[in-house]
Amino acid sequence: MDSLDRKIIHIDMDAFFASVEQRDNPDLRGKPVAVGYDGERGVVSTASYEARKYGVHSAMSMIVAKRLCPQLIVVRGSHEHYSEVSSQIHAIFKDYTDVIEPLSIDEAFLDVTENKLGIDLAIDIAKEIKQRIKDELNLTASAGISYNKFLAKIASEYRKPDGICTIHPNMALDFIGKLPIESFWGVGPKTARRMHHIGIFNGAQLRECSLKHLSEVFGKAGPVFYNFARGIDDRPVVVERIRKSVGCEQTFLQDISIKSAVLIELYHSVLELCERIAKDDFEGKTLTLKIKYGDFLQITRSITSNRILKTKDDILPLAKKLLKQIAYSAEHPIRLLGLSVSNPGGYDELPTPEWIQLELEFKDWDK
Numbered sequence: 363m364d365s366l367d368r369k370i371i372h373i374d375m376d377a378f379f380a381s382v383e384q385r386d387n388p389d390l391r392g393k394p395v396a397v398g399y400d401g402e403r404g405v406v407s408t409a410s411y412e413a414r415k416y417g418v419h420s421a422m423s424m425i426v427a428k429r430l431c432p433q434l435i436v437v438r439g440s441h442e443h444y445s446e447v448s449s450q451i452h453a454i455f456k457d458y459t460d461v462i463e464p465l466s467i468d469e470a471f472l473d474v475t476e477n478k479l480g481i482d483l484a485i486d487i488a489k490e491i492k493q494r495i496k497d498e499l500n501l502t503a504s505a506g507i508s509y510n511k512f513l514a515k516i517a518s519e520y521r522k523p524d525g526i527c528t529i530h531p532n533m534a535l536d537f538i539g540k541l542p543i544e545s546f547w548g549v550g551p552k553t554a555r556r557m558h559h560i561g562i563f564n565g566a567q568l569r570e571c572s573l574k575h576l577s578e579v580f581g582k583a584g585p586v587f588y589n590f591a592r593g594i595d596d597r598p599v600v601v602e603r604i605r606k607s608v609g610c611e612q613t614f615l616q617d618i619s620i621k622s623a624v625l626i627e628l629y630h631s632v633l634e635l636c637e638r639i640a641k642d643d644f645e646g647k648t649l650t651l652k653i654k655y656g657d658f659l660q661i662t663r664s665i666t667s668n669r670i671l672k673t674k675d676d677i678l679p680l681a682k683k684l685l686k687q688i689a690y691s692a693e694h695p696i697r698l699l700g701l702s703v704s705n706p707g708g709y710d711e712l713p714t715p716e717w718i719q720l721e722l723e724f725k726d727w728d729k
Contacts, residue, residue, distance in 0.1 A: 365509060365596050366531045369484035371472045372506040372514035373491060376523035378468035379408035382447055383437045385500050393435055396427055400436035403613045411523055454494050458487055463599045471511055473599035485528050492526065510595035515547055534593040539566035546590060548583060565591055608644045609702025610634045617656040617695035624696060628685055631701045632678045639703060645670045648705035649677060651684040654698035663687045671703050
């Protein structure tokens with residue numbers, strides 16, 4: 363099949379966690395809500411659209427969020443409950459196709475090129491799915507439709523919230539040309555600054571840049587950006603994604619620098635990591651220690667074993683070895699400590715572009 367003939371939908375729930383809380387609690391409806399920990403080191407997980415009008419957004423410090431929006435209502439939330447609702451949403455997807463690739467708890471790709479109901483137009487399927495989510499779950503979703511994953515994901519963001527957008531093959535290049543570089547999948551703040559530094563602010567300017575130059579500046583991500591600028595993304599919708607890592611992290615109420623306190627926190631993190639590994643039945647050989655200092659400088663150190671890392675006895679000695687490589691003091695205390703196990707063995711796969719790998723790893727850290 364020609365890649366231009368594919369029909370791919372990206373469904374993205376609108377302010378998912380906050381919307382579930384507003385649905386379940388009528389007192390929260392129409393009010394600025396943030397889901398997250400309401401403390402000195404709390405971070406916004408999701409903000410309602412009422413809160414976003416004040417500049418509140420995910421990953422923002424809760425203190426800053428409350429400063430921007432003094433009337434902000436903070437809800438701790440329940441990941442287990444959100445997972446249950448997510449399962450209900452996926453049950454709706456499965457009425458149309460089994461080719462579903464979850465990206466996270468609140469978004470997924472659907473390949474509806476061949477669908478169970480024989481519906482010709484992908485936009486009709488997207489409309490049905492959106493309507494059913496609203497009727498059956500009292501939630502809203504945005505949908506993007508195109509011939510590849512890159513454009514479908516961009517399209518779902520285009521008319522949020524509760525929007526729908528189709529990018530046809532014959533309009534793709536014009537659409538991409540006008541797209542701000544910050545809207546490209548895989549372009550975060552740091553990459554955007556590098557793009558700006560070499561004179562790239564939109565898709566048209568990215569398209570003018572040679573593959574050689576993009577590869578020199580962005581490494582493995584260079585060819586990805588080169589293709590995206592031309593509307594090329596041949597990645598299939600993957601039904602079963604092999605998990606690449608399992609991790610946990612802890613932001614401390616107060617920065618720590620005393621060696622005994624750091625070792626205690628490391629020990630607790632090892633125990634939590636072992637629980638997650640057992641729960642997910644994950645097998646990996648590389649242990650990574652992540653440290654964020656009080657000044658927000660972040661570093662990681664990794665070590666690879668010749669055996670699968672599963673138990674405390676496997677992981678704790680390696681974690682201590684990595685910690686010895688980390689300098690910290692009362693003048694340079696630790697704000698956050700995280701551990702993850704990656705590098706699952708027993709399968710072969712094509713190399714993953716570096717920016718996609720980083721995106722996946724970040725999602726695992728953030729769980």
